[in-house]
Amino acid sequence: MGLLDPPGFRRNRHGHLWMHLQEGERTLLTQLLDQLGELLAPPEPEQPVDPLEELVGIDPAAVRPADPALARLFPDAYSDPEAADEFRRFTQRDLRSTKLEHLDLARATLARKDPTRLSDEEAAAWLGTLNDLRLTLGTRLAVSQDGPEPFLELAEDDPRRGMYLVYDWLTYHQDRLIRALDRGMPR
Amino acid sequence: MSVAPVEDVEVADRSQVETPWVCIVWNDPVNLMSYVTYVFMTYFGFPRAKAEQLMLEVHEDGRAIVASGSRDEMERDVTAMHSYGLWATVSRSQ
Incomplete structure (x- = not known):
């Protein structure tokens, strides 16, 4: 994969997965992942945590999140x-850990040289994290089946317009990653 | 040597008792059709044709039953769907 190839994820003819991003894309993705990390960070426990419950992954305080984006990530x-x-009390803690592990693995690959070869585990982490980002932005934007029109008609200075462009750009990258991963699947 | 009595009725009943739960995946406007198909192939090991058919059922009918089995198994499947970001619920089979 050369620097002149279009940015994105790709599986080369040897079956290796590569990520190629422009400098600005790396910066934006790093910022988005930081924000997602803050959103996903576990709330400070109000009660002392029972070590046995923590060991087996039970979170007695887990409730349906009030934030609609979090409620979509933890349905x-x-x-x-x-x-x-x-x-929720039995599963939410593990689900949160899984999402944070994906995020950390993906973020670590952004620190490597471009283009970046990805392991299968790293590619799977990117797939999950890109989807979490799109679910978060899609919920904030109240994206519907209507397509991009409602957002393209927004005023230039409407913040939702810029957010939609980021959402659309993430969709492009996720679609490329799915195609790359799909090349390793049976037809 | 004895022969176990044949219990047709019980066998039929047991299969009902053993699979009274289902995993339902719901349509949402964010997840890509290609992504949903990929998740069904990767997690459930469905052949492409079956994965695409179920994805279209979700897309067009708003929901599809993608697995059935014990409550424990369905809770495991729903947890996996949530980790992929799909919207899924456990429900008693109708």
Whole structure:
């Protein structure tokens, strides 16, 4: 993969996965990952944490997040609110850890030289993290099935316009990554 | 040597008891169709045709049952779907 290739993720003819980004893209992705990290960071526990509960991954304080973006990243697993809350107490801590591990792995690859060869684990981490970023921005923007039109009609100085352009750019990169990963799957 | 009695009725009942739960994936406007297909192939090991068919069912009908089994198994599948960012719920089979 050369520097003149279009930016993005790609699987070369040897089957290796590569990430090639422009300098500005790396900077923006680093900022976005930092923001996602802050959003995902566990809240300070109000009660002392029971070490046994922590060991087995139980979070007795886990509740449906008030922030709609977080509620989308940590959705209810049951339509019944009580069953959903109980499930959360047993699973939310692990799900948060998984997302933060993906984020850390992805962020670490941004510090390497461009173009960057990715391991399968790193590519999977990027796939999860790009999706978390798109879910977050998509929820903030209230993206619907209507496509880009409502956002392109916004005034130049409307902050949602810029946010939509970032969302669209993340979609481009995620789509390229899926294509690259898909080249390793059975037809 | 004895022969175990044949219990057709019980066998039929047991299969109902053993698979009363399902994992449902819901449509959402953010996840890409190619991504949903990729997740179904990667996590469930579905062949491409089946993964695409289920993805289209989610997209067009708003939801699809992607797995059935014990409650524990369905909770595991739903947790995995959430880790991929898909919107999924566990439900008792109708």
